Each structure stands twice: as structure tokens, then as C-alpha cells.
Amino acid sequence: MDTGALHKISYGLYVIGARKGQKFNAQIANTVIQVSSVPPRISVCLNKDILTHDFIYDSQAFTVSILAQDTPLDFIGRFGFKSGRETDKLKGINYKIGQTGAPIVLDNALAYLEAEVISEADAGTHTIFLAEVVEAETLMDGEQITYAYYQQVKGGRTPKSAPSYIEKRREDTKGWQNMNVLSAAMSMIPR
Amino acid sequence: MDTGALHKISYGLYVIGARKGQKFNAQIANTVIQVSSVPPRISVCLNKDILTHDFIYDSQAFTVSILAQDTPLDFIGRFGFKSGRETDKLKGINYKIGQTGAPIVLDNALAYLEAEVISEADAGTHTIFLAEVVEAETLMDGEQITYAYYQQVKGGRTPKSAPSYIEKRREDTKGWQNMNVLSAAMSMIPR
Numbered sequence: 404m405d406t407g408a409l410h411k412i413s414y415g416l417y418v419i420g421a422r423k424g425q426k427f428n429a430q431i432a433n434t435v436i437q438v439s440s441v442p443p444r445i446s447v448c449l450n451k452d453i454l455t456h457d458f459i460y461d462s463q464a465f466t467v468s469i470l471a472q473d474t475p476l477d478f479i480g481r482f483g484f485k486s487g488r489e490t491d492k493l494k495g496i497n498y499k500i501g502q503t504g505a506p507i508v509l510d511n512a513l514a515y516l517e518a519e520v521i522s523e524a525d526a527g528t529h530t531i532f533l534a535e536v537v538e539a540e541t542l543m544d545g546e547q548i549t550y551a552y553y554q555q556v557k558g559g560r561t562p563k564s565a566p567s568y569i570e571k572r573r574e575d576t577k578g579w580q581n582m583n584v585l586s587a588a589m590s591m592i593p594r
Numbered sequence: 595m596d597t598g599a600l601h602k603i604s605y606g607l608y609v610i611g612a613r614k615g616q617k618f619n620a621q622i623a624n625t626v627i628q629v630s631s632v633p634p635r636i637s638v639c640l641n642k643d644i645l646t647h648d649f650i651y652d653s654q655a656f657t658v659s660i661l662a663q664d665t666p667l668d669f670i671g672r673f674g675f676k677s678g679r680e681t682d683k684l685k686g687i688n689y690k691i692g693q694t695g696a697p698i699v700l701d702n703a704l705a706y707l708e709a710e711v712i713s714e715a716d717a718g719t720h721t722i723f724l725a726e727v728v729e730a731e732t733l734m735d736g737e738q739i740t741y742a743y744y745q746q747v748k749g750g751r752t753p754k755s756a757p758s759y760i761e762k763r764r765e766d767t768k769g770w771q772n773m774n775v776l777s778a779a780m781s782m783i784p785r
Contacts (some may be wrong), residue, residue, distance in 0.1 A: 408705035408730035409628050409636070411660040411738045413606030436625045437600050438639050438717045439757045445600070446639070446722060448629050469602040514599035524715040526629045526724055531637060533717055539599035547602045549740065566630045 414550040416474070418482050419447060420466035420498070420506040421458035427506040428487035429498075430455045431479055433550045434566070435467055443536040445518055448529050448566065454487040459532055463520040464503035468512035472546040476557050478511055484562055502538055514541040529566055605741040607665070609673050610638060611657035611689070611697040612649035618697040619678035620689075621646045622670055624741045625757070626658055634727040636709055639720050639757065645678040650723055654711040655694035659703035663737040667748050669702055675753055693729055705732040720757055 414433035421428055434448035447465065449456045459465045470479075482492055497509040501517040509515075518534035553559040605624035612619055625639035638656065640647045650656045661670075673683055688700040692708040700706075709725035744750040 404634075404727070404730045405705075405732050406634060406727075406730060408660070408707055408732045409634060409727070411606075411705045411732070412626055412628055412636075413604060413738055413740050414627065415602075415604030434627045434629070435603055436605065436627060436639060437603055437757050438625070438722065439719045441719065443595075443597060443600060444717055444720075444757075445603075446717070448627060448637070469599070514596075514602045516599055521717075522715060524713060524722060524724055526635055526637070526712075528630045528632065529635075531629065531715060531722060531724065533715055533722065536595070536597075536600070539595045539597060541596050541599045541602070547604055547742075549604050549742075551738075551740075566628050566635075 416470045416479065416548045416550055416553055417447075418468040418470065418508040418512070419449070419455055419459075420468065420501075420508055421455045421462060421464070422503075422505045423458040423461045426458070427493055427498075428454050428458050429468075429482055429492055429496075429506060429508050430487070431483035438533060443539075444521070444533065445516060445536055446531050446533045448526065448531045450529050450566070452528075456530060459520065460523070460530075462504065464505050465518055465520070465532065465534065466501055466503065466505045466507045467516040467518070468508040469514045469516075470548045471511050471513050471543070472548045472552060474511040474548055476559060479553065479557075479559060482508075484560075509542065512542055513545055513547055514539070607661045607670065607739045607741055607744055608638075609659040609661065609699040609703070610640070610646055610650075611659065611692075611699055612646045612653060612655070613694075613696045614649040614652045617649070618684055618689075619645050619649050620659075620673055620683055620687075620697060620699050621678070622674035629724060634730075635712070635724065636707060636727055637722050637724045639717065639722045641720050641757070643719075647721060650711065651714070651721075653695065655696050656709055656711070656723065656725065657692055657694070657696045657698045658707040658709070659699040660705045660707075661739045662702050662704050662734070663739045663743060665702040665739050667750060670744065670748075670750060673699075675751075700733065703733055704736050704738055705730070 438444040498506045517538040524531040629635040708729040715722040
């Protein structure tokens with residue numbers, strides 16, 4: 404099987420916000436889709452090991468910030484390659500608390516969605532959260548960033564916990580520079 | 595709620611192939627994602643009313659042809675705006691029968707995937723099919739087409755049965771030309 408074929412699937416990049424009690428967390432994901440129009444529903448697929456998965460499972464709600472094309476790489480890295488278990492990822496970031504109680508990241512966001520979970524589909528290492536959109540707002544004009552742009556133009560990499568992370572078995576796999584070719588699809592993140 | 599925010603979600607464009615008994619059908623969809631890496635799993639979200647949904651539900655398998663950026667608009671229209679109930683969409687098209695028995699459309703495809711359904715998540719008007727990838731092949735190099743490219747550059751439109759079709763309530767809604775602004779997300783198609 405040529406798993407490289409999977410890398411041709413296209414995605415955007417989003418910050419997913421969630422809450423558990425008084426704790427907030429947010430992480431990068433690429434697996435957001437609109438599922439239906441009436442009512443407006445979306446889904447996101449997340450790794451079961453990550454903190455945001457735990458928070459969404461607990462509070463049954465999440466937010467989606469749709470990132471602009473010019474989002475800095477270190478902003479993506481902050482939400483994509485660090486764990487909320489070890490650091491407060493929202494420290495110094497502009498966000499607001501939405502009607503679901505979950506944090507909405509505003510920096511670099513073209514628009515955001517707030518959603519309440521309807522059901523979860525168990526997908527093995529990952530869960531697909533199906534959710535109804537309860538609030539949505541456009542914040543600014545501009546092109547959204549795609550995962551392909553992040554990889555090709557910005558040279559971004561993919562974390563090991565991503566759904567489609569594939570270890571590259573060549574000598575040049577070390578370091579940041581080459582990690583961007585490891586995988587094309589990520590529901591990114593880590594922990 | 596500003597449903598326009600939903601239009602900022604990014605997608606690719608795919609031909610989904612499926613079989614029911616000796617009948618084949620294929621349709622355009624934008625809602626394919628990779629769900630997990632080990633094992634390789636994908637999902638696709640389809641309208642319950644369409645014929646391909648019925649075929650996948652019956653045979654529990656489907657194929658995904660990942661379309662190239664230069665895919666002609668009439669090719670997309672053939673699979674996106676016509677129903678397999680009324681026409682043989684595969685007539686004159688290059689395809690092959692995969693190991694799942696479902697047809698794999700080869701024209702304009704950069705790569706294809708074959709998948710066997712594991713479970714279905716009921717999403718109201720739509721179903722999310724979660725499936726294990728059993729075969730994958732890259733056919734040619736090139737950029738994949740995105741839904742944004744289809745809309746902005748090619749001026750493509752969105753069918754009414756798409757998950758995020760929104761009727762535009764302005765006078766200039768008539769005709770093909772303006773249909774491309776009706777919606778940004780489609781699991782496209784029709785019937």
C-alpha cells in the first residue's frame with residue numbers, strides 16, 4: 404500500500420479551544436469539516452491522548468479558530484507542539500470565553516465557530532467529535548491557511564501524535580527541517 | 595450566527611466510488627479526512643439522499659480519487675451535479691475495479707484510496723462513514739485541487755444537497771455564475 408497517497412488529502416489549519424472545569428486549553432488540528440447545513444454541524448477528529456480531547460470529552464463543547472494564511476510558524480508551534488499539561492498555551496494570547504464556556508483564540512483567526520458535541524465516533528487512536536454549531540463569527544477578511552501551505556511555504560512540521568504521521572526512513576530525517584515531509588495530514592497535535 | 599464563518603473551512607475535492615451489486619456509481623465530495631495513521635483510516639461525510647450513500651451503506655466500501663488541480667470543470671460537474679439514478683456517470687470514464695469491488699475513477703486522479711467501512715456516525719441529514727484504507731496508490735505528480743480553487747479560480751458552484759449549501763437571498767443569485775458564492779463547503783453532491 405502506498406500510504407503517500409494519503410498525503411494528497413487537503414486540509415485547513417485550526418486552533419481548537421476547550422475547557423474542563425476552570426482549566427482552558429487549545430491545540431492545532433487540521434481535521435475540521437462541515438457535516439451538515441441544516442442544522443449547521445461540524446466535526447473534528449482528535450487523538451485520544453491529547454489534553455484537548457480530554458477537555459472536550461468532559462465539557463462536550465469546543466471552539467474552532469480558523470487561521471489566516473500569514474499565521475506565524477511559532478504561533479502554530481505553540482498550539483501544535485507543546486502540551487497543555489506542561490504549559491499554559493493561552494498565556495499572552497488574545498482569547499475570549501464563548502457561550503459554551505470554552506476559550507476562543509482570536510489572534511490570527513479569520514473566523515471562529517463554537518460547537519456543542521452531539522456524539523463521538525470511536526476511531527481507534529482518535530475520536531471524531533460531531534457537534535452542532537451554536538455561534539459563529541467572521542473576524543477579518545483574508546485567505547485561510549491550508550495544511551499544504553503550512554508545509555510547503557512555511558516549512559512547518561507534523562507532530563508524532565498526528566493521525567497520519569509517518570516516520571521517514573531516510574538518513575535525512577533529523578531535525579526540524581525535514582520533519583515537514585514526514586506527513587501530510589495531521590489532526591495535529593500532541594498531547 | 596454568522597454562517598459565513600463556516601465557509602472559511604478548507605477542503606479538497608474527491609471522486610467517491612461505490613458499488614451495489616453489479617451497479618457502480620461515483621460522485622464528488624469534499625469531506626474526506628485521514629482519521630488515524632495506525633491503522634490507516636479515513637472518513638467521508640455524505641448526504642443520506644444521494645445514491646452513492648446508498649451504495650456505500652450496502653457494500654460497506656468506497657474508493658477515493660484525489661483530483662488534480664487542472665481537473666476540468668465539466669468532469670467535476672459530471673460527478674457533482676448529475677445523479678447516478680438518471681445517468682451512468684462512469685460511461686466514457688477510465689476506471690478500474692479495486693479489491694473492494696468498488697470502481698476507482700482514474701481520470702484526473704493524482705492518487706486513489708480504497709476503504710472498507712468500519713462504522714457509520716449519524717449526523718442528521720448526512721452520515722460520516724469511518725473506514726479502513728485497504729489499498730492506496732499514487733498515480734501522478736501534481737498539485738491537488740482544493741475546494742477554494744474550484745470556487746475562486748474555476749468558478750465552480752455547489753449543489754443544493756451539499757452539507758453547507760446556503761441559499762443566497764440576493765437578486766443576483768440566478769444562474770451558474772453566482773452559484774459559486776452560495777456555499778463554501780460541500781460534501782457535494784447530489785443524489
